[in-house]
Every structure is written in structure tokens, then in C-alpha cells.
Amino acid sequence: MLCGTIMSWDFSSGKLEGQSGTSGPLAIATALEVTLILAGILTYIWRWQHTQPRAWIPLFAFILISHVLHRDTVNELGLGRTALQASAQWVLPLAVLLYLPMLFYGFEHHYLAFLRPTWQALVMLLGYGCWCAFQQYLTQSYFHNRLMLVIRNRHLSSALVGIMFSATHIPNIILMVATLVAGFVFAEVFSRHRNIWPLALAQAVGGLLLAAVAPDALIHHMRVGPGYFFYGIR
Helix, strand or coil: CCCCCEEEECCCCCCEEEECCCCCHHHHHHHHHHHHHHHHHHHHHHHHHHHCCCCHHHHHHHHHHHHHHHCCCHHHHCCCCCCHHHHHHHHHHHHHHHHHHHHHHHHHCCCCCCCCCCHHHHHHHHHHHHHHHHHHHHHHHHHHHHHHHHCCCHHHHHHHHHHHHHHCCCCCHHHHHHHHHHHHHHHHHHHHCCCCHHHHHHHHHHHHHHHHHCCHHHHHHHCCHHHHCCCCCC
């Protein structure tokens, strides 16, 4: 059962310790923080990336300051090696079960083919993998950690993480559905085994497969936000 004791804030040590979620002013402040950062990210996707392309800098700076104020450790953020094997044992077998039908479909319909690897392709794959790792850092290390401070039910916090992850992919309906499901599953695993690296690997492989097998007329080359509507316009 993907559940455990919810985390609470220990005022004396500044560390996260289990029993129940925070309450009072700290819970309100944390909920407000999460809401403002999510609103900022959505605004950046829909507006600021075109009008204020550097607006991501203060947003990211705010997140880093939040880590300092909450005294988040590398292991609490899921960025170290702690729980790496346990997380992988949950995520990777599930990913294989889900991705095998996509692989079969892709090769059967000639969307996928074996090609000789090139340095350019490897660099692109590495870049996409890093982008997926950053998405998991934001989704799990930041948003989910903060939600678990104020929501006692981890399944509810995981569901909210999935909804938030999906919201950043509006209006691409295929990506919205995929990220809603994946966001919830990844959040459930992260709530028990705090490590983002297997989640990032699963997202990278799944994203590449989805981009290959989904009709570009529907997925619009994986675009989200306003760019989704301008796909194909020259």
C-alpha cells in the first residue's frame, strides 16, 4: 500500500518528521506559497514566456529560497541516492508493462525503427532526460513536498499533484491525460520512496514513446500552452 505517515513541521529543528500535517499559520502560508508558484508557472506558460522570457528566474529563485527556509535536505528532496533502488523497484516494472504495448504498436505501424545512434541524437535524448528530471524536481521535490505538509491524506496530495502536473499541459489533451495518470502514480511512489531519478527516467522514456506513436495532428509535437494552437502555422 503506497501510504505512510504524513510529514509535519518540527518548529524546534526545522525538519520534517512524521505524524500529521501542519496546521495554523504555517499551513496557510504553505498553501498560499504553492498556489502562487503554480499560478506563476501557468502564467509563464501562457504569457510570460513570450512577453517576459526571463520571468522564470524570480520564480525559480523563490523556490530555492523556500528550500532554504524549510531546511530541505537532499534526501528529503529526493535528489540523492537514498531510496533510489526502492523507487526503481516500484516505478520501472510498471513502466515496462505500460510501455511494451506502445513499443509493439510503434514497430507494428512503422512509427519506430532501429537506427544507428548519432551524437546529435544522444545529445537531444540527454537534453530531454534532463528536462524530465527538472519537471520531476518541480512536481515532486517542491510541490508534493509542500502539499504533504498541509494535507494529511497522501492519496489526496498525490491526486492534487497529478491534477497540477496535468494543468501545466493544457490544452494538449493527450499529454493532459498521460500526465494526470503518471503524475498521480509518480506522486504515490515518491510519498513512500523519496527519489526522483527513476521517475524522471520513466517519464523520459514514456514521453519519447508517446511522441513517436501518437498522431502529430493530435499531440502537436508535444506542445502546450499557446504554442499548441499555432502548430503547423508557418
